[in-house]
Amino acid sequence: MNKFNNAVNYANRILYKPNNLFINNLKEENQNSDYGAGVFQLNSKSIRFRVAKITPNKIGQFVAFWEKDDKNKNQPFSYNQSPDLLVINTFKDNHFGQFIFPKEVLIKKGILKTNEQDGKMAIRVYPSWDTPTNKQAIATQKWQLIYFIDISDTNKLLNQEILKLYL
Template sequence: MNDLGLSPSIPTKDTYNSEYEGFCFQADGLSFRSRRAKKTPKKQGYFVAFWEKDTNNKNIPFSFEAFPDKLVISVIDGPLSGQFIIPKSVLREKKILKHKGITGKMALRFYPSWENSLNKTA
């Protein structure tokens, strides 16, 4: 994060999504939720889950209102690495966060620049 000129707070481990190394932190007045995407054996791209539990202990998408300012998805694959830093407003626009009748999503697949020969629906 220091390469970005940010001064991050001490990260707080996320209760859920531990297999994706989930944590939250703050930097320069902004809040962040972070996940590490995983390479999957049968499909190109890198998969990541992000959800929370409701009062009935059921997995649900994050809500726009409660979500931090940005989502950080890190991809590390041997010598290749990169990050997707997505503002909360874009997550709402793309219907990833639950908001006003939008169901939201609990997982996504990310395609860094080194992924090629992608399926046209990717």
């Protein structure tokens, strides 16, 4: 099995099924396959799914998300064609968490491409168990944690916490 299927199956078992969230139209994306890339429907929401990577020299985790344009050149995802949510899975030691970013937030943060902004092809995410030290990383973590759920201890996981981000 590959990274995408492993991560989706894990999230489905630990998070989605117990909260009556059902996966449909599961499709792996070849681009960004190193990041467990795929798209699917989760109940009524369209999802772009990624698995972030730990990098050796920086706090936080790195994740890429881009697509090819008509000339086969990498480009950021566009707002108009973006799914409802970008879900970034983070794993470290015994920790598992998800960032569940609505596309409206991604546009405000300059991550999705529009006619007015270039967008980004990758970002760094900072789960709650990471402690960034530089000002920009601290500020980034602050806004990101609004959209983060720590799924490490499923006994403490509240359905309402999950559902408010997915619905």
